[in-house]
Amino acid sequence: MIETGAEPESRAERKLRTRRAILDATLELSTDSSLTALSLRQVAKQVGIVPTAFYRHFDSIESLGLALVEESFDSLRDLFRDVRRNAQADKDIVDGSIDALVDHVHRRRDHFGFIARERVAGPRSVREAIRHEIELCERELATDLALMSGTDTWTAKDLHVLSSLFVTVLVATAEQILSTTRPEQEAQIVATVRTQLRMLLIGVYQWRSEA
Amino acid sequence: MIETGAEPESRAERKLRTRRAILDATLELSTDSSLTALSLRQVAKQVGIVPTAFYRHFDSIESLGLALVEESFDSLRDLFRDVRRNAQADKDIVDGSIDALVDHVHRRRDHFGFIARERVAGPRSVREAIRHEIELCERELATDLALMSGTDTWTAKDLHVLSSLFVTVLVATAEQILSTTRPEQEAQIVATVRTQLRMLLIGVYQWRSEA
DNA sequence: CCTTTCAGTGAACATCTGTACACCGACAAC
DNA sequence: GTTGTCGGTGTACAGATGTTCACTGAAAGG
Numbered sequence: 001m002i003e004t005g006a007e008p009e010s011r012a013e014r015k016l017r018t019r020r021a022i023l024d025a026t027l028e029l030s031t032d033s034s035l036t037a038l039s040l041r042q043v044a045k046q047v048g049i050v051p052t053a054f055y056r057h058f059d060s061i062e063s064l065g066l067a068l069v070e071e072s073f074d075s076l077r078d079l080f081r082d083v084r085r086n087a088q089a090d091k092d093i094v095d096g097s098i099d100a101l102v103d104h105v106h107r108r109r110d111h112f113g114f115i116a117r118e119r120v121a122g123p124r125s126v127r128e129a130i131r132h133e134i135e136l137c138e139r140e141l142a143t144d145l146a147l148m149s150g151t152d153t154w155t156a157k158d159l160h161v162l163s164s165l166f167v168t169v170l171v172a173t174a175e176q177i178l179s180t181t182r183p184e185q186e187a188q189i190v191a192t193v194r195t196q197l198r199m200l201l202i203g204v205y206q207w208r209s210e211a
Numbered sequence: 212m213i214e215t216g217a218e219p220e221s222r223a224e225r226k227l228r229t230r231r232a233i234l235d236a237t238l239e240l241s242t243d244s245s246l247t248a249l250s251l252r253q254v255a256k257q258v259g260i261v262p263t264a265f266y267r268h269f270d271s272i273e274s275l276g277l278a279l280v281e282e283s284f285d286s287l288r289d290l291f292r293d294v295r296r297n298a299q300a301d302k303d304i305v306d307g308s309i310d311a312l313v314d315h316v317h318r319r320r321d322h323f324g325f326i327a328r329e330r331v332a333g334p335r336s337v338r339e340a341i342r343h344e345i346e347l348c349e350r351e352l353a354t355d356l357a358l359m360s361g362t363d364t365w366t367a368k369d370l371h372v373l374s375s376l377f378v379t380v381l382v383a384t385a386e387q388i389l390s391t392t393r394p395e396q397e398a399q400i401v402a403t404v405r406t407q408l409r410m411l412l413i414g415v416y417q418w419r420s421e422a
Numbered sequence: 423c424c425t426t427t428c429a430g431t432g433a434a435c436a437t438c439t440g441t442a443c444a445c446c447g448a449c450a451a452c
Numbered sequence: 453g454t455t456g457t458c459g460g461t462g463t464a465c466a467g468a469t470g471t472t473c474a475c476t477g478a479a480a481g482g
Contacts, residue, residue, distance in 0.1 A: 011479055015429065034332040036244035039469060052471080053430045060470095120386060121245040121332030131390065158406065165380070165407040172379040175331065179342065195369065196376045203414030222449055226459065250439060263441075264460050271440095424482085431476070439468065446461070452454085 019057050021047045023071065026064055027110040034121040035065045065118060065126040072111035073133045079104040080137065084144060094197045098190055101170060105177050116175045134171075138163045155209040162204065169196065230268050232258045234282065237275055238321040245332040246276045276329060276337040283322035284344045290315040291348065295355060305408045309401055312381060316388045327386045345382075349374045366420040373415065380407065 009017075025046035030038050040061055044051040058064040079100055086096030105112050119130045142163035145151055151159065173193045180186055220228075236257035241249050251272055255262040269275040290311055297307030316323050330341045353374035356362055362370065384404045391397055 011427090011429075014479095018429080032335060033247035034245045037248035040471095041469065049429090050431055051469090052432085052473095055471085056429055117332045120330075121328045124243060127390075161403050161406045162410065164403060165410070168383040169376070169379065172383065179338075192372050192375060195372045199373065199376070199414040199418055200411055201414065202417050203410040203412065206413045206417070207410055222457090222459075225449095229459080251441095252439065260459090261461055262439095263443095263462085266441085267459055425480100426482090427478105427480075429476105429478095431474105433473090433475100435470105435472080437469075439466100441465090443464085444462095446459105448457105448459095450455100450457075452456095 015056075018047065018049065018053075022054065022057055022064065023068060026061075026068065027114060030117070031110070031113060034117050035061060035126065036121065036123055062123045062125060065122060066129055068114055069118070069126060069129045069133065072108075072115050073137075075104065075108040075111040076115070076133075076137065080140065087144075094194060094201065098173075098194055098197070101173060102177065102186075102190060105174050109178065112174050113178050116171070116178060134167060138167050141166060150205055153209060154207070158207070158209045165200070169193065169200075226268075229258065229260065229264075233265070233268055233275065234279060237272075237279060238325060241328070242321070242324060245328050246272060246337065247332065247334055273334045273336060276333060277340055279325055280329070280337060280340045280344065283319075283326050284348075286315065286319040286322040287326070287344075287348065291351065298355075305405060305412065309384075309405055309408070312384060313388065313397075313401060316385050320389065323385050324389050327382070327389060345378060349378050352377060361416055364420060365418070369418070369420045376411070380404065380411075 022043060025043050026035075026038065029042055029046055038061060040054050041051045043061075043064075044054050058067070082100040082104065083097045086100055087093050089096070091099075115130060118126050119134075120127070122130070138160060142156075142159045145159050145163055146154070146156075154162075173189065176189045177186055180189070233254060236254050237246075237249065240253055240257055249272060251265050252262045254272075254275075255265050269278070293311040293315065294308045297311055298304050300307070302310075326341060329337050330345075331338070333341070349371060353367075353370045356370050356374055356377075357365070357367075365373075384400065387400045388397055391400070
């Protein structure tokens with residue numbers, strides 16, 4: 001027998017592993033369509049467990065979805081962290097942000113795709129959870145923007161408005177990248193959003209908040 | 212017997228009527244979830260026909276979806292027409308466009324919601340059809356933008372880039388309006404996008420295309 | 423060692439799914 | 453007035469669905 005490094009594995013570890021398998025299977029099975037079109041039995045079959053075993057981990061597809069929302073937004077927060085890091089380095093803020101975006105979307109295609117889909121087509125509670133998380137992201141970005149040069153005279157409201165616009169463009173760009181597999185088309189998308197952000201930044205540098 | 216104005220109605224008219232009923236039922240049933248989670252039998256029940264009768268009009272939910280894409284984009288083109296009309300009138304271009312957007316989203320909540328959902332979560336062919344239609348909208352808007360003052364020196368590419376950004380913001384705004392029913396929250400959304408477009412327009416007026 | 427815990431099993435259920443088929447009856451065409 | 457067309461009906465079937473229940477067997481805890 002070849003030692004495959006199969007650890008003894010405690011019961012808790014096993015449970016965690018099938019939980020992971022369920023999450024992964026769900027992400028894979030919902031790459032087209034949506035959570036609402038996904039059956040508990042499909043997931044179970046993909047994982048290799050019997051349907052009823054599903055209930056040991058989640059009590060419905062919906063609560064499974066909520067778990068995936070949390071997980072997916074961890075990925076998105078990673079992206080934010082990298083954008084911030086690029087901004088603090090010498091990198092151009094537009095190029096640095098886009099690089100980080102493209103990189104993270106490639107790395108966690110499943111998570112970003114999940115958010116894009118369930119944001120509009122998922123179960124109500126999932127949609128609301130995503131909406132809430134995005135709201136948090138916008139707030140977080142707004143506080144970052146406040147530290148940018150040129151925004152010292154801005155009102156808090158305007159900062160949030162701008163932040164929300166950035167997030168909108170970010171989400172839309174992620175969706176577009178996800179919808180293609182051809183590299184030259186992706187390059188096109190990236191070039192487009194690059195120009196868009198530059199156009200926008202010109203406006204931002206000239207903006208003066210009204211009292 | 213009360214004369215209810217029931218016309219004799221030819222066979223073709225009858226057929227068209229149930230076809231309409233199927234389309235309407237589908238829009239209503241898919242307001243949450245998505246086409247992919249919708250069964251032929253649900254639609255048939257909602258319409259009040261037997262499941263097999265469905266096949267007299269469409270040969271699958273998917274082809275039904277394609278019909279709804281066409282119909283929904285008629286609504287969207289109506290919106291574009293109104294935006295153009297407002298722009299030609301004395302109205303402020305930002306306020307005029309937003310007014311038209313809000314108005315049309317309210318009037319055809321079903322169509323805009325359908326596009327928003329199926330764009331990312333529908334069957335592949337439906338997603339592609341929507342992507343294609345949006346592409347056409349962007350091109351159409353780009354030619355309009357070319358007539359705007361200040362864009363005479365712009366390259367065709369930059370015009371399309373800007374057009375695409377406008378459409379992105381438009382779609383995102385429509386999605387937000389759709390996701391709320393509270394009027395004060397909608398007012399908030401409208402105020403936000405208003406500011407966003409004004410920020411963007413400042414950039415646009417200063418933009419000079421590179422050779 | 424003995425007992426408890428508990429992730430996973432397997433059979434059973436009522437219900438829903440898409441689709442095939444033969445059929446009907448009112449309108450249309452001749 | 454006869455015939456054909458064609459929306460819509462009703463039955464039927466094989467398969468998928470969520471959920472129930474009693475179960476097993478190995479790890480955990482005493």
